[in-house]
Amino acid sequence: MATSSYLISLKSAFFLAWKNISKNKSKVFLTIFIISLGFISSIIIYGVLIDIGNNLEQDYIDTSFGDIILEPFEHNAKIENTPNILDKINTLPDIEGAAAISKVSGRLYDKEDNYIDTQILIVNPADFEKASSISSFLYEGDYLGKRASNDIFMGCLNLKSCSKFADSMPSIDLDIGKETEAQFSSGERVNLTLVGNYRHSFALVESINVMSEDTAQRIFSDYDKTKADVIIIRVQNKEITQQVIRELAFLGVDAKISDWKEKLAFYTQTVDSFNTIGNLSFLIGVIISAISVYIIVYINALNKKVQIGIMRAIGVRSKIISLSYTLQGLIYGILGSILGILLTFLMRFYFILRPIHTSIGNLVPQVSTGTFVLVAIAIIIASTFTGYFASRRIIKRRILDSISND
Amino acid sequence: MTKKIIKVQGLVKTYRKNKVKTFAVKGIDFEVDEGDFVALMGPSGSGKSTTLHQIGLLDRPTEGTVTIDGKDVSQLNEEQRTLFRLEKIGFVFQQYELIPELTALENVYLPLMVSNGLDKKSLNLAKQLLIEMDLGERINHYPKELSGGEQQRVSIARALVKSPKIILADEPTANLDSTAGNKIMSILKLLNKKYKITVIVVNHEREFEKYFEKIVRIKDGKIVKIEKKR
Numbered sequence: 001m002a003t004s005s006y007l008i009s010l011k012s013a014f015f016l017a018w019k020n021i022s023k024n025k026s027k028v029f030l031t032i033f034i035i036s037l038g039f040i041s042s043i044i045i046y047g048v049l050i051d052i053g054n055n056l057e058q059d060y061i062d063t064s065f066g067d068i069i070l071e072p073f074e075h076n077a078k079i080e081n082t083p084n085i086l087d088k089i090n091t092l093p094d095i096e097g098a099a100a101i102s103k104v105s106g107r108l109y110d111k112e113d114n115y116i117d118t119q120i121l122i123v124n125p126a127d128f129e130k131a132s133s134i135s136s137f138l139y140e141g142d143y144l145g146k147r148a149s150n151d152i153f154m155g156c157l158n159l160k161s162c163s164k165f166a167d168s169m170p171s172i173d174l175d176i177g178k179e180t181e182a183q184f185s186s187g188e189r190v191n192l193t194l195v196g197n198y199r200h201s202f203a204l205v206e207s208i209n210v211m212s213e214d215t216a217q218r219i220f221s222d223y224d225k226t227k228a229d230v231i232i233i234r235v236q237n238k239e240i241t242q243q244v245i246r247e248l249a250f251l252g253v254d255a256k257i258s259d260w261k262e263k264l265a266f267y268t269q270t271v272d273s274f275n276t277i278g279n280l281s282f283l284i285g286v287i288i289s290a291i292s293v294y295i296i297v298y299i300n301a302l303n304k305k306v307q308i309g310i311m312r313a314i315g316v317r318s319k320i321i322s323l324s325y326t327l328q329g330l331i332y333g334i335l336g337s338i339l340g341i342l343l344t345f346l347m348r349f350y351f352i353l354r355p356i357h358t359s360i361g362n363l364v365p366q367v368s369t370g371t372f373v374l375v376a377i378a379i380i381i382a383s384t385f386t387g388y389f390a391s392r393r394i395i396k397r398r399i400l401d402s403i404s405n406d
Numbered sequence: 407m408t409k410k411i412i413k414v415q416g417l418v419k420t421y422r423k424n425k426v427k428t429f430a431v432k433g434i435d436f437e438v439d440e441g442d443f444v445a446l447m448g449p450s451g452s453g454k455s456t457t458l459h460q461i462g463l464l465d466r467p468t469e470g471t472v473t474i475d476g477k478d479v480s481q482l483n484e485e486q487r488t489l490f491r492l493e494k495i496g497f498v499f500q501q502y503e504l505i506p507e508l509t510a511l512e513n514v515y516l517p518l519m520v521s522n523g524l525d526k527k528s529l530n531l532a533k534q535l536l537i538e539m540d541l542g543e544r545i546n547h548y549p550k551e552l553s554g555g556e557q558q559r560v561s562i563a564r565a566l567v568k569s570p571k572i573i574l575a576d577e578p579t580a581n582l583d584s585t586a587g588n589k590i591m592s593i594l595k596l597l598n599k600k601y602k603i604t605v606i607v608v609n610h611e612r613e614f615e616k617y618f619e620k621i622v623r624i625k626d627g628k629i630v631k632i633e634k635k636r
Contacts, residue, residue, distance in 0.1 A: 008523040015519065023507035023548075310503045313464055314564065315492025316520050317485065399464045403503065 039340025097130025309402025329387020496565025
């Protein structure tokens with residue numbers, strides 16, 4: 001009996017909700033559209049901020065630091081026996097590449113005696129190509145090859161001809177194939193030929209300069225290619241970083257093993273800051289959306305005050321009326337969220353075609369399925385509860401006050 | 407012996423606005439027999455609509471009791487009052503008060519739907535009533551597509567659909583011309599005779615006095631005269 005009464009109420013409420021929606025299409029569309037805008041506003045800024053974080057993270061991993069970094073246990077010491085360690089690393093199945101790196105500091109001059117004080121990485125070009133994506137950002141010339149000459153491969157930030165900050169940051173005037181005089185902190189002086197340069201959308205990773213182990217051996221009498229300052233490792237999938245670290249420890253690699261987050265706390269903090277701001281903007285967006293939904297649905301219900309009064313007068317039970325408005329709120333929430341998802345995809349598609357160009361790369365709002373689900377749930381809950389509360393508030397009024405439209 | 411279907415005893419209704427107490431009804435007593443066709447007449451602001459609202463359970467009296475069909479309705483809670491209205495009372499309003507999103511048929515069908523669910527028998531009954539109201543061709547029209555007289559007839563069909571014991575009509579002819587007004591009054595009279603439904607009409611037009619068997623004249627919140635034509 002109770003079930004039957006409940007079913008009658010549900011069917012009646014659905015009927016009334018459906019009639020209300022189908023007879024007020026333009027108002028309903030406007031409501032849904034506004035809800036969808038709330039949906040988008042919750043997501044887009046969050047998506048952009050998350051992408052800033054992701055870009056920062058990925059740019060540094062890809063070009064400079066790798067996913068995993070091996071360092072000597074002691075300060076100013078070197079990792080010993082690097083060929084053996086690289087061999088061990090390369091036995092693991094999920095490694096994209098690994099490279100041993102020695103670092104030297106020096107001053108590079110151009111013909112006009114302009115100079116930059118910079119760091120040069122000494123690498124095996126083939127290994128470094130796999131462990132870092134710098135070579136894939138080749139702008140002019142070539143990557144380091146097997147030529148017997150003293151070559152250098154430089155980042156555009158150091159070169160006047162292609163630096164985006166030539167006016168504000170020191171750089172030298174050096175074309176491809178031309179020589180720069182290098183003066184190293186260890187005292188050696190040598191001419192190096194610029195074999196190529198690379199350019200990246202994130203200017204800060206353009207500061208790296210690279211020379212080969214063979215070149216280093218010709219320049220530095222004490223250079224030992226079996227020793228390195230760091231070994232960087234790039235894994236095929238970021239998710240397995242910790243697993244690879246455990247495997248390296250198991251293999252007895254004689255070095256301090258860190259993932260890039262531990263090593264580069266400054267950047268991690270920056271990324272985390274962007275994520276925190278993103279989460280905060282997401283939360284505020286969701287709250288604003290929920291409040292907007294409340295206002296819209298409440299105004300809609302308020303406009304139906306007279307009808308609610310009439311229905312009560314002719315004997316329609318309060319629970320049927322409030323259920324009908326709850327269902328309307330639910331339908332608004334669902335349709336608003338669906339439209340919001342569609343519009344977000346459209347906007348994302350637009351940004352893929354026309355990304356936001358920034359100094360840290362091209363930004364495209366990143367939105368995960370989880371984010372969509374979270375915003376949709378928040379909006380659906382807000383609109384459903386609003387439908388219920390708004391109708392309850394009107395139902396609590398005197399019938400005559402509702403009907404008289406005062 | 408005729409059954410007293412409505413008893414109004416010591417009815418007082420006051421309103422408070424800005425701490426000022428206003429008496430809308432100042433102590434009204436009267437009875438209505440089952441099957442009566444009664445008019446509550448009086449000048450504007452005399453308290454006739456307020457009295458009707460108390461009888462129709464649309465409002466609660468400040469003092470006094472209203473007994474309908476042997477039940478003191480003053481004691482009912484909101485849910486019981488709603489059910490009581492649904493089962494025992496049909497309303498006809500001055501502004502017709504149809505639900506704009508529903509067709510004529512759906513408006514009439516609504517009280518049946520909320521108590522019986524969606525069923526064909528109820529739908530046929532609603533259709534039949536509209537045909538009786540000479541609206542057979544207009545059943546699928548929305549209120550805004552109907553004339554005032556047609557809307558009022560839909561409103562009467564809606565009031566009638568649950569076979570109520572009482573129909574309360576609050577100035578049902580106020581927004582209609584004389585022809586349409588007379589048609590509405592004739593229908594109400596016919597329903598009163600045909601189905602023995604007790605009908606109480608708030609009216610202030612002398613033109614329609616001829617339809618009533620009993621006239622309760624109200625002035626300044628009090629009954630000044632009760633006229634019986636039988």
